[in-house]
Amino acid sequence: MKELEERMGGNDDFFILPDQILGTPFVMMGFVTLIDLTRTKITLRKNRESLSESVSDITELMAVFGDIREFDLEEMVTLFIGGKLILLFEGQQRYVVVEPIPNVLSRAVESPTNENVLQGSMSSFNEDIDTNIGIVRKQSISKHVRVKTFLTGSEQLKKLSLIYDNCHVEPELVEKIIKQIESSSEYEINNLQNLSKAMGFSSWSAIPKFYTTELPQEAANALKKGKVILFVDRLPFALILPNLLWDMFSLDNDRNFPLPIMYAIRILRVIGVLTTLLAPGLYVALVAVNPEVLRIELALTIAQSREGVPYPAIVEIIFMLVILELIIEASTRLPRSIGPTITMVGGIILGQAVVTARLVSNLLIIVLAATTIANSTVVGFQNSLSIRLFKYLLVILCSIYGVLGLLAGLVILSAYLASINTFGISYLNFNMKKGETENG
Template identity: 30%
Template sequence: MRLILGSRSNNRRSRTSSDYQNQPVPLSPNLDAQLAALKERLGASTDFVIHKIMETSDGSCRLAVCFISGLVDQQLVSQFIADANRIAKEMTVHGPLEPRKIKERLTIGGVSPVRDENKLLFQLLDGQIALLAHGSGEALAAAVAGGPRRAVEEPSSQTVIRGPKEGFTEDISTNTALVRRILTTPELRIVTYKIGRYTNTKVSLFYIEGIAKPEVVQEAKARLLSIDADSILESGYIEEYIQDGVRSPFPTMMNTERPDAVAGGLLEGMVAIMVDGTPYVLMAPVTFFRFLTSSEDYYQRYDISSFLRVIRLVAFFLALLLPSLFIAVTTFQQEMLPTTLLITLAAQREGTPLPTLMEGFLMELTFEVIREAGVRMPRAIGPAISIVGALVLGQAAVQAGLVSAAMVIVVSFTAICNFVLPAINMSAAVRLLRFLLMFLAGSFGLFGILAGLVPILAHLSALESFGVPYLAPIAPFTRSNLKDLIVRVPWWKMRTRPAMIGADNRMRQSERQESFAERAKKHRRDPLS
């Protein structure tokens, strides 16, 4: 329901881009009138350039080139204007040319005729250049998009030791090419929408036909088409509009800035959503265990990858439960601690004015403030400030007797475990739930932690991502998907795609595929012989 403010006359929404697109306006044969109309529609903006090619003695224009400065490639614009000048010389000799003949004389490819003023305007705003001739109700538009763009660089938030170093940029055409370069298959489908009344942001849906489930693809298309907003500035906008479990702290969509991660997800049956203007691409459907994996898991040996996944799973539980367990045991269940350790902790807490719960909250909030300060400060001094601030404040708090040394160790190790998680959105969910479990532990001890974990587990069991259960393949249990869960089996044993996500084409390699060592063992010979 919209909130009604002001009088009835003020409630009328101003005409936006989508309103104009739905109302076709034919181009005027009078070139001067048409140029004036385009200039008026753009509010006489200074970046709207009109290059008049043929002007008569009375000041009227016969041929003109229009484009938006900063959105076009200047080299291609110069080539287009040179073609227009050559066409103008022919027109002075042979008279007016038909649009079809003008198109044949242009050396730039991708030229399309335009008869609608609204369509022409939005093509100009999309980085195209237009050639208009007097007496013709048709313009010729060519794609010459350019301008300043960030080069392809190594991803800053998802680094790997072994693997590709290319990362997405803010340009959607560059990002599309990065994915196409990996998936050189005609089955890769790309559907592009323009979302946002004022921004007209390009949003592309990627999937592989025959691997992605048709119902998942249709659901993704329907959710994207249901968005009716003024602006889409980042993929986070799209994520909040179309995700499942909007009130859940756990993410139901993945975001990545790695082209190889997107290609791997598409090969497993996922769909990817790419938004122009951001290097982060969304992927769905996802499960809980997907957030504990990294792209590097598939580039290293399976035993090393499995070991690292186990470490991440342990780090997840420690980041979630370690402070609350420490508070519960030291406050309510002291009998669970060895006598020597209990005496040491009691000696440290002697003279500490705050209870364990408040001590834990104080240290966690202090660390969150230091972390946020390190992120917001200039890159040159941010890490130094965060590290020095944590060391100085922690040491000073212990020496002043405000907190115990054991609590500083617990909070510090919890923060390190939080950084082990590859997905930032999952680590953010852990940070939020940690405070809730700390409060329950400080109020009811271990029973409070259990009372908090049961609703969390029930919530995870009921959560879905585009129709896929969030805890799959554990709940519901799917044995064939366990080969790439916590322990990753060798590549030559992962013959099928995930059952919950992929379509009927589940085979990713031959059923007879095996390693060279296994084949040599069957034939009873040395692999190196």
């Protein structure tokens, strides 16, 4: 008892409450911040009242409240941190672990905040891992769905859950993932970088290995396709493994529209990605290196719009792209109430002032606007980040090699995408059907 107090000392939210039952004194211990004490007490009391007088053996009495364990200080501390209530009976070398009524510390199931859904199911994952698993179970009502839970970390324990559909998934994949997680159970997992490391991925991959989504519909669809979902406690999204190229263009929710419209939307996204990648590069290539490719009239118009711009196209475009990135970054950092200010200021700078001041050409503004808008058509914010990064590669190559650089950049990008694989499944796979694990 003394030891315990010493160990938990310095925690003002740790409580030790003496009580007694049928004349047997005991103490309740736990964290008041994790346990709803009042309601837990009421429940305990009710429990006690229902006890018949005949219970005389103390072991029987203890068993009524919960699990009986041998005294072990380390384990008790772990249980306290895990939000459990512990009853210690006087003169006993054992204690009882009670499942208390917890304080509600997670938000309720809300609509997604990072992804927008049009005419689809609006619930989204939140921080609580059990809620998330529950949502998935609700969304994909199938007897084949399996959930495996792991605890990782040496200092901070983190709950990690693996969900897969027994019927659709490649058993080899699940085996590999489980093996990987078990072999890296020492890793502390607090963010996606930690997790990638624990999963044995290279930390320098520019394409996220996980497809992160907030939408249960997407997660359930992934299960059906034979993918695997990972949940990490306190991360409010599902991590779908493996992430494939086509995920960048397709949402399951698209299927709520008629087929032709679905195809149109997806083609639009492909065009969006291509525009983001190509437009800035093409601008540099056509203005600086290969103007002769253009019609002479068009070339003249472009040259005219650049009249008076004091630096080469590459400097011009990098300068403006960086400003654009800054605006995007600033608007995510700022509180919602100040956000519009940035938009307005940015709009004025980009739309009018720079052009009037003859710092950049009119055409560049159009190119940039098209790029930024097109960039947002991609499914999944993580994917849009990678594409944002890749376009710089193309811009730089274009400034050296012109249109050839553009194509060379595309080839490099294709080769890079083709070289990525997750647990033996190539990034370019279209589906995960059985027997096609290594198809590209």
